[in-house]
Each structure stands twice: as C-alpha cells, then as structure tokens.
Amino acid sequence: xxxxxxxxxxxxxxxxxxxxxxxxxxxxxxxxxxxxxxxxxxxxxxxxxxxxxxxxxxxxxxxxxxxxxxxxxxxxxxxxxxxxxxxxxxxxxxxxxxxxxxxxxxxxxxxxxxxxxxxxxxxxxxxxxxxxxxxxxxxxxxxxxxxxxxxxxxxxxxxxxxxxxxxxxxxxxxxxxxxxxxxxxxxxxxxxxxxxxxxxxxxxxxxxxxxxxxxxxxxxxxxx
Numbered sequence: 001x002x003x004x005x006x007x008x009x010x011x012x013x014x015x016x017x018x019x020x021x022x023x024x025x026x027x028x029x030x031x032x033x034x035x036x037x038x039x040x041x042x043x044x045x046x047x048x049x050x051x052x053x054x055x056x057x058x059x060x061x062x063x064x065x066x067x068x069x070x071x072x073x074x075x076x077x078x079x080x081x082x083x084x085x086x087x088x089x090x091x092x093x094x095x096x097x098x099x100x101x102x103x104x105x106x107x108x109x110x111x112x113x114x115x116x117x118x119x120x121x122x123x124x125x126x127x128x129x130x131x132x133x134x135x136x137x138x139x140x141x142x143x144x145x146x147x148x149x150x151x152x153x154x155x156x157x158x159x160x161x162x163x164x165x166x167x168x169x170x171x172x173x174x175x176x177x178x179x180x181x182x183x184x185x186x187x188x189x190x191x192x193x194x195x196x197x198x199x200x201x202x203x204x205x206x207x208x209x210x211x212x213x214x215x216x217x218x219x220x221x222x223x224x
Contacts, residue, residue, distance in 0.1 A: 016138060019168065019172055025128045026175075029120075029124040029125070029176065029179070033180070035117065036183075040114070040191060041190065048197045049204070052202075054070055055208070056204075064090060064091050067087055068083075068084060068087050071087065072084065079198060079202065086103045089103075099206065107198065107199065111195055121183055122184045124180050125178075128176035128180065129174065132177070133170065135165065135169020135173065136169060139163060142165065143158070143159050143163055143166070
C-alpha cells in the first residue's frame with residue numbers, strides 16, 4: 001500500500017500542472033457515478049408492469065376512489081404517480097386526449113429524473129482525455145525545447161522529464177476517462193430499461209382507463 005501511494009505521488013510530481021487539473025474531473029465523475037448508481041439501481045426496480053396490476057380490477061369495476069387510495073399508498077413507485085394523474089383526469093370526466101396528456105406530463109417528469117446528470121459523464125470523460133492530451137503536448141514541447149537549447153549534459157535529463165510529464169498526464173487522463181465513459185454507457189442502458197418498463201406499464205394503465213372510460217364516466221354522471 002505504501003509503495004502504491006508513493007508511485008502515485010511520484011506520478012503527480014512528474015506529471016505537471018495538468019495532472020492537478022484532471023483531479024476535479026475525476027472527483028465530479030465519481031460523485032455522479034455513485035449518485036446515479038444509487039438512484040437507478042437501488043431506488044428503482046424493473047417492476048412497474050407488475051405494480052400496475054394492482055389497479056386493474058378497480059379500474060375495470062369503475063372504483064376509481066379505491067384505485068386512487070391504493071396509488072397513494074404506493075407513491076414510492078413511479079407508476080403509482082402516473083396512475084393518480086390518469087385516474088384524476090378520468091374522475092374529472094376528461095376526454096381520452098386529456099387523460100393521455102396528464103399521464104404524459106408525469107411520465108416526462110419521471111424521464112427527466114431518470115436521465116438527470118448521466119449525460120455529464122460523457123462530457124467529463126472527453127474533458128479528461130483532452131486534458132491528458134494537452135499534458136502530452138506540453139510535455140513533448142518541453143522535450144523538444146530541451147533538445148534545442150540545453151547543453152549536452154542536461155539534454156538527457158530534460159528530455160526524460162518532458163517525456164515523463166507527457167506519459168503521466170496521458171495515462172491519468174485515460175484512467176479518469178475510461179470509467180466515466182463505461183459507466184455512462186451502463187447507466188444509459190439502465191435508464192432506457194427503466195423508461196421502457198415505466199412506459200409499458202403506463203400504456204397498460206391508459207388502455208384500462210380508456211377502455212372503461214364510458215362506464216366510469218357513466219357511473220360518475222349517475223352519482224352527480
């Protein structure tokens with residue numbers, strides 16, 4: 001462990017100022033990865049199509065009050081919030097288009113939550129790569145400058161120092177960029193899976209509500 005820390009310290013000392021510019025990129029990318037993993041893997045499940053089944057019987061019987069009570073008890077599930085919006089629109093005797101619009105509004109909000117911050121990982125990966133490349137260029141500039149201006153005894157040391165700076169900056173930039181880009185792809189795939197699951201569940205819900213729309217509306221009018 002001590003030798004590992006020592007090697008990292010030496011890499012930073014030889015890598016130049018751009019090594020320190022890459023550190024904030026790594027910190028931010030790791031923070032986003034941790035937050036998104038918790039949000040998409042621990043706080044979301046691919047079970048919305050199963051959750052929506054608890055509303056089917058009440059919708060078919062026109063018991064929207066009972067259905068909405070169940071949805072309120074399950075508000076931690078995204079589909080329950082969509083169900084509340086659709087059921088409220090149906091109770092208000094809204095048309096099918098309005099029911100769909102209200103449900104779509106909630107779905108759009110949930111989609112925004114799913115996609116939040118993930119896109120930054122691709123940008124941070126590219127920034128880390130470019131900063132590493134910039135470190136490569138500055139290191140090579142130092143190396144060529146040493147060859148052109150230094151005396152014979154200093155050329156070898158200055159040349160080695162410039163190459164070391166170039167290689168260390170490049171390596172560190174890639175160390176930061178590769179996990180960020182890999183996790184961007186992984187998290188984006190998870191987002192798509194969750195979004196598809198929610199949209200399919202919402203479609204089932206919309207079909208149930210609109211299929212029974214006339215019955216539900218008729219029951220509402222009779223009660224009025």
